[in-house]
Amino acid sequence: ARLLTLLGDDVAGRAVRAELRGCDLRVVPVRATAQTLAVTRADGTHVFHRDPKDLPDAPAPIETFRAALPGCRAAMMTNIGWTRDLLPLARAAGVPVLTDVQELSAPDHAYDQPYLRGADVLLFSAARLDDPAAALRAVEARARADVIVAGLGVGGALLWTRETGEV
Numbered sequence: 001a002r003l004l005t006l007l008g009d010d011v012a013g014r015a016v017r018a019e020l021r022g023c024d025l026r027v028v029p030v031r032a033t034a035q036t037l038a039v040t041r042a043d044g045t046h047v048f049h050r051d052p053k054d055l056p057d058a059p060a061p062i063e064t065f066r067a068a069l070p071g072c073r074a075a076m077m078t079n080i081g082w083t084r085d086l087l088p089l090a091r092a093a094g095v096p097v098l099t100d101v102q103e104l105s106a107p108d109h110a111y112d113q114p115y116l117r118g119a120d121v122l123l124f125s126a127a128r129l130d131d132p133a134a135a136l137r138a139v140e141a142r143a144r145a146d147v148i149v150a151g152l153g154v155g156g157a158l159l160w161t162r163e164t165g166e167v
Helices: 011-019 062-068 081-092 110-118 132-142
Strands: 002-007 024-029 035-040 046-051 075-078 097-103 121-125 147-151 157-161
Touching: 002 011, 002 062, 024 062, 062 081, 075 081, 081 097, 081 110, 097 110, 110 132, 132 147, 132 157
Parallel strands: 002 024, 075 097, 097 121, 121 147
Antiparallel strands: 035 046, 147 157
C-alpha cells in the first residue's frame, strides 16, 4: 500500500509517521495536521468532529501525486478540497478512483459533484437522509461510478452497481 497525505510536524503528524513507519508513505509537509474524531454509539449512530486546519484550500500536490500513481491499482480519495484536482490525473493514468464523500447532504450539492463525476467506486453516508434509496438513485443519475455504496449506520448499507442497475 502507498499513502500520499498532507502532514504537519506536530503531535498528530508525528503519530501518523510513527504508526506508518515501514509503509510507502509520501508526505506533503503542511503547517498542521488535520484531525477528525468519530464517535460511534452502541446503536450505530455517529457524529464527527472535524478540524481540517487550513487544508481544504491547500494546493493539490499534483507532481507528488502523479509520481505516486505508477503501480497503483486504485486511488482512494476523500472529498477534502485539495483532492479535487487529483481526480483527472488518476483517470488519465488509468487508475480507478474510489471516493468517500462522507455525509451526503444532498445528491446535487455542488461541492460533491467533481467527486461524483470522478469516482469509479463511490461511498457516502445516507444514515441521516429521509429516503436513502431515493438518494442513492439520485446520486447514480449524476455519478459515473460503476459501484455506489450508501452507508446506513447500524442499518447496514445499500449497494448499486451499473451492471445490474438495482439497489
